[in-house]
Amino acid sequence: EVQLSESGGGLVPPGGSLRLSCTTSGFTFNNYAMNWVRQAPGRGLEWVSLTSHSGDTRYYADSVKGRFTISRDNSNSTLYLHLTSLRAEDTAVYFCAKGPRSGNYYNSWGQGTLVTVSS
Amino acid sequence: AIRMTQSPSSVSASAGDKVTITCRASQGISTYFAWYQQKPGKAPKLLIYAASTLESGVPSRFSGSGSGTDFTLTISGLQSDDFATYYCQQYYSYPRTFGQGTKVEIK
Numbered sequence: 001e002v003q004l005s006e007s008g009g010g011l012v013p014p015g016g017s018l019r020l021s022c023t024t025s026g027f028t029f030n031n032y033a034m035n036w037v038r039q040a041p042g043r044g045l046e047w048v049s050l051t052s053h054s055g056d057t058r059y060y061a062d063s064v065k066g067r068f069t070i071s072r073d074n075s076n077s078t079l080y081l082h083l084t085s086l087r088a089e090d091t092a093v094y095f096c097a098k099g100p101r102s103g104n105y106y107n108s109w110g111q112g113t114l115v116t117v118s119s
Numbered sequence: 120a121i122r123m124t125q126s127p128s129s130v131s132a133s134a135g136d137k138v139t140i141t142c143r144a145s146q147g148i149s150t151y152f153a154w155y156q157q158k159p160g161k162a163p164k165l166l167i168y169a170a171s172t173l174e175s176g177v178p179s180r181f182s183g184s185g186s187g188t189d190f191t192l193t194i195s196g197l198q199s200d201d202f203a204t205y206y207c208q209q210y211y212s213y214p215r216t217f218g219q220g221t222k223v224e225i226k
């Protein structure tokens with residue numbers, strides 16, 4: 001059974017940094033692209049970033065480009081998202097998500113971790 | 120970025136009703152398109168991918184159609200478990216984008 005579990009969320013002041021983790025099991029991690037998707041309170045879904053199975057290719061939403069960095073540790077089947085220069089509008093539940101190997105759509109999701117940016 | 124526009128934003132329906140939700144892409148995306156269901160406090164659940172392919176385990180009362188710019192999700196015979204918010208998503212290009220959501224409420 002595929003399992004994804006996010007951690008690392010919390011309260012951080014504007015301008016601060018945070019690293020989110022997504023631990024995985026139940027599939028061959030290094031065969032799959034992985035994604036981060038977020039959802040601000042009471043709002044819709046926003047795709048944030050994708051990393052290819054090897055980590056060589058990464059894509060970002062314009063809203064986070066230059067501030068967030070996606071990475072992965074294939075030896076530990078773990079996905080990361082490093083958030084810097086945080087803004088109030090980054091407040092959201094952050095989900096990690098996987099789909100088919102290309103990562104185009106998402107059939108497995110974690111439970112999400114809440115990031116709150118506030119002074 | 121490709122803009123995805125869903126309509127309606129919300130719909131009130133009764134159990135047994137047929138519900139149709141539409142999603143329009145701001146440019147052609149072929150069938151690189153998916154639908155999700157989300158319940159409060161839960162992660163989204165994939166319903167349909169490639170515009171019309173039902174994800175394994177999803178009930179057959181859900182169906183999808185469309186290609187290019189216009190897509191439809193139909194729920195035939197609404198059940199109590201279907202009251203939720205539905206999102207469309209394109210995966211034709213980066214950045215991936217979602218529609219704003221359609222809330223299906225109990226009439």
